[in-house]
Structures are given as C-alpha cells and as structure tokens.
Amino acid sequence: MVENRPFTQFMAYLTLALGIVIVVFPVYLAIMASTFDAATIVNGNMPLTPGDQAGENYSRALFYGGKLAREPVSMMMMNSMIMALGIAFGKILISILSAYAVVYFKFPFRKTAFWVIFITLMLPVEVRIYPTYKIVADLGLLDTYTGLIMPLIASATGTLLFRQFFMTIPDELLEASKIDGAGAFRFFKDTLLPLSMTTIAALFVIQFIYGWNQYLWPLLITTKSSMQTIVIGIKKMITTTDALTEWQIAMTTAVLAMLPPVLVVVFMQRLFVKGLVETEK
Template sequence: MVERKTIFSFLPHVILLAGIFIVAFPVYVAFVASTWDPATISNGQMPLVPGPHLLENYYQTIFVGTAKSSREPVGMMMLNSLIMALTIAIGKIAISIISAFAIVYFRFPFRMTAFWVIFVTLMLPVEVRIYPTYKIVADLGLLDSYLGLTVPLIASATATLLFRQFFMTVPDELVEASKIDGASAMQFFKDTLLPLSITSIAALFVIQFIYGWNQYLWPLLITTRESMQTIVIGIKKMIVTQDALTEWQIAMATAVLAMLPPVLVVILMQRLFVKGLVETEK
C-alpha cells in the first residue's frame, strides 16, 4: 500500500528547518564578522560572506588579546573556563553518585533526613546564597583561584536525586550476588553500579559541563585579575560603553570560540547523552 503524502507531512520539516535557520543565522553572522576588519563592521556595510582577515583576527584573539579593553588573550580565558567546567562537572558527578550510593545502600540514623536536606537545597541557587558564599571564599583566601571558582558550585542536589532514583531501580539480586561473592560495599559500587551508571554519568556530564562553562555571576564576583577571568566575562569586558572603542571582530571571534567546547562535548557524547536521558531499562 502506497502512503499518500500531503502538505501536512512536510510541515514538521519546514518548522524544523525554520528553527535551525533562526538559531544558526546569528552564529553565522558572528563568524562572518570575526573575519572582517573593524572599519567594515562599523560602517554597516559588512557582507554576508567571510572576509580576508580570518587567520589574522583569530590569531590575535587567541594569542595576543585586545588592545582597547581586556588585554588578556582569549586562549587563557578558554583555559580558565575549561578548568572550571571540567572541575564542576566531574566534582558534581563524583560527590552526587557517592552521596546517592550512601543514601540508598547504607542504613544509618537520619538517612532520609540527610536526603531531604540535600533535596531542599534545590530551592537555594547560587544567586540566593551569593553573599555568604562569597564571604566564606574571601575569608579562606580563595579569591582569584581555581578552588574559589569551582568548589562552591560543586554540590548538586539534582544529580544526587537522579542517581538515587536510578540506584533504586537496580535489582536487589545484584546486591545479594555481590554479598555471596564476598564483595565489599565499595567493590559492589565499582564493579556493578558504576558500569550500569555510564549513560546517566554521560548525560549529567554534558549538562554540568555546559552549566560550568556558562557561569557568569560567580566568576564576575570572585575574579579581580584579568589572568583569572573566564571567557564569558571576557566577552562582556570586550564590549565597552563607547561603541567606537569596541573591537567587534575580536569580540565576535571570542563569541565563536566560546561556543566550540560545549558544542564539541555535545557532539562527542551525543549518543550516550540521549541514551542516558531516555533509557528506562538498564
């Protein structure tokens, strides 16, 4: 039987293509702007084709820096952002998976109270507790340091909740089999739970990496040296109040570079990421 296709069959594709165009066109314009000289961008006559200054602008952006606002090269900013994003993602996963393991598989006083205390912190984002957190970091002398950038953001009630819900679906037979084999609690965790949690870990890693990479308010508060600023802060500092002083080709190149690591992480871990979000049977 031949299925007759109507105009409504193509409607989802049209909507999808329109959405891709709306999202991708500003990115393309930013890339084109990063390949032209400042005069072409400022006079409003910039064409929609790449210009002749691609290598020159990107070399200056990554290795030299800007001349009128932040003098730090973007390569250093990207390194700071990468360290921050990786530390936050790995730290959140490590702490959350161990916390969930303890809550599910160990019996100790106030076990559920501890879980609900962790859960309640979902209602206390960084913006709500920003002053006491900053005060503690400043008193410990962690301003302008990687520890100050990452440690206050590592705890994650969301990841703990997700791991707990997954661990509760693991059959009790696996626990009993591990006990019969003489495996300790940590051996059961390492040999059984971790392999079963790979897809969940991958999905959380992608989410938490992007969360750490896009942080703006916290790095803005605790970094005073330009050598410690992240790429998100760098983009803001490049766009100065006087429009004529903004080096738009450098700012646009920085914006394009800032998108690359999160995009690469999503592409490289796409299969595990999607599997970790939609898989129901482990």
C-alpha cells in the same frame, strides 16, 4: 502519520527550515564577523559572505586578546576548561558517593541527610550570591579555581540522579555479591560503577555545559584578569562607549566560546538528551 497530504508535508519542511534559519542566523553572523577587519564591521555594511581576515583575527584573539580584556583568549579558555571540568568531575564524585551511602546503607539520620541535600535543589546560586561571596572571601578563595568550582557543586541534582538510577538496580545483584564475599568497596567498584557509566557520562555532559557557561559567579569572584573565564572576557570586550569595542575580536571570541559546549552537544547528543531529561525529573 495518519494521512499523508503533500501540502502539510511541505508546510512542515518549511516551518522547520524557517526555524533552523532563525536559530542558526545569529551564530552565522558572528562567524562571518570573525572574518572581517574592524573597519568593515563598524561602517555597518558587513557582507554576509566570509572575508579574508579570519587567520589574523583568530591568531590575535587566541594569543594576544582584545585591547580591553587584556588577556589572550587561549588563557581564558584554559580557565573555563578547568572550571567546567572541575565542576563536572567534582559533582559526579561527591554525588555518586553520597547517593551510594543513602541507598545502600542503613545509618542513623539517613533520611535527614537525604533531605538536607534534597532542599538545595530549590535555590540557585544567584539568590545567595553576596553571602556566598563573603564566605569564599573569608576562606581566602577569591581568584582561585577552588573558589570558582566549590559553591557551584553544592547542589542536589547529581545525588538525586544517581539515587534514582541505583533504585532501578535489582536487589539480587547486591545479594549475589554479598554471597560471593564482596564488601562495600568491592561491590561499588566491580558492580555499581560499571553499571553507572552511562549515567555518569550523561551527568558529565550536562555539568560541563553548565560549568563552561557560568557567568554571575566568576564575574564576582575573579578580580585578576589572569583568572578570567572566556564568558566574562567577552563581556569585557564590549563597552558602552562604542569606539573602543573591537567587534571583530569580540565576535571571534564569541565563536571560540561557543565551540566546546556546542561540540559536546552535537557529538554526544544521546547522552546530552538523557542527562537533560533525567536531571529535570
């Protein structure tokens, strides 16, 4: 700080506090709503302090589900978890291997291969949904985890991230390994992989959140309610015909849907920030 005026300090605290209130309030309201019964919410006079229905709402949502979504939320969470982990691990696996090939080997069409992968950086799945849907349908992958996961790992961010990291590793390490008689497999396993652990973890955090929060793709390719992810499930609990919406269950589900990715961000904040900043570079 250049100068330390009490007034500017005070304003800074005030602005931040206000910002935090705005950021937290919608979620606070959802948590409160998950502790009341339907009648209290529907009459529009929900108190801002917790009610006593939390146990009832959470156990009903987790093990029975809403009237409209028809599946227990615990099952939807399981589907979301499989999808998020599949996307995170799948992407890490294919991209660390291809980055290793592109950086540490000289082979024909290496540059071409790199560009073929690099171009995918530009186009999110949303612009090619129907053709992708058709291909997944033709391959018989509708309503499968493979169909949920595969099209979403077809992107270059991971490869670029690992390539960038590998370029910072000194050449001397490879030269030394070669003198010690290590082959490509040994070098990867004993030298490169241990060095890449932070990068892998950072990519994992980002991809887990990305996978857990997917919406359009699972909406299209899951038709069975047993394959539904939680983000889709909650949307189905809210209908335009208000009478059918069970807001207390919908809000309970919303809280459950936010929990895993938010915990990941809060407890792995350093990795999260690293992953976010470096995948965007």
